[in-house]
Amino acid sequence: GRPVQVVLDDVAPDWAEDDLRSEPGDAAESALRALAETDRTRPFDLAAPPLLRLRLVRMGEREHALLVTNHHVILDGWSVPVLVQELLSLYAADTAPAQLPPLRRPFRDFLAWRTAQDHGAAEAAWRTALEGVTEPTLMAPA
Numbered sequence: 001g002r003p004v005q006v007v008l009d010d011v012a013p014d015w016a017e018d019d020l021r022s023e024p025g026d027a028a029e030s031a032l033r034a035l036a037e038t039d040r041t042r043p044f045d046l047a048a049p050p051l052l053r054l055r056l057v058r059m060g061e062r063e064h065a066l067l068v069t070n071h072h073v074i075l076d077g078w079s080v081p082v083l084v085q086e087l088l089s090l091y092a093a094d095t096a097p098a099q100l101p102p103l104r105r106p107f108r109d110f111l112a113w114r115t116a117q118d119h120g121a122a123e124a125a126w127r128t129a130l131e132g133v134t135e136p137t138l139m140a141p142a
Helices: 023-042 079-092 107-116 119-129
Strands: 014-018 052-058 064-070
Touching: 023 052, 023 064, 064 079
Parallel strands: 014 052
Antiparallel strands: 052 064
């Protein structure tokens, strides 16, 4: 079948907390990397939201790490910087109410625009642009 998007009114966040304050410096960093790797490799079930996991790791009395893991269907290369900026705005607000900028345009408008595009022309343009490419482009070391 064809994939469909289902937007739920309310989904409980997948939130976890870990405390590494008792670990010595290098051991805490290693434990944090292990937590991140475990979370990164844990698969998502597309039929069982949420498709985003948050894990707050206490590294010291005033030092924390926030691990954000998501399925690629909910965040793309354009969305990640927006999410990071919003998280930083919320963080900077501390306990005061944070004021996030309003959306410039509803997402449904983007979807309508995207649907109206000439997909055949887009495919032809990409085929021309990628002509002769025979190897994948590595975004990060393997």
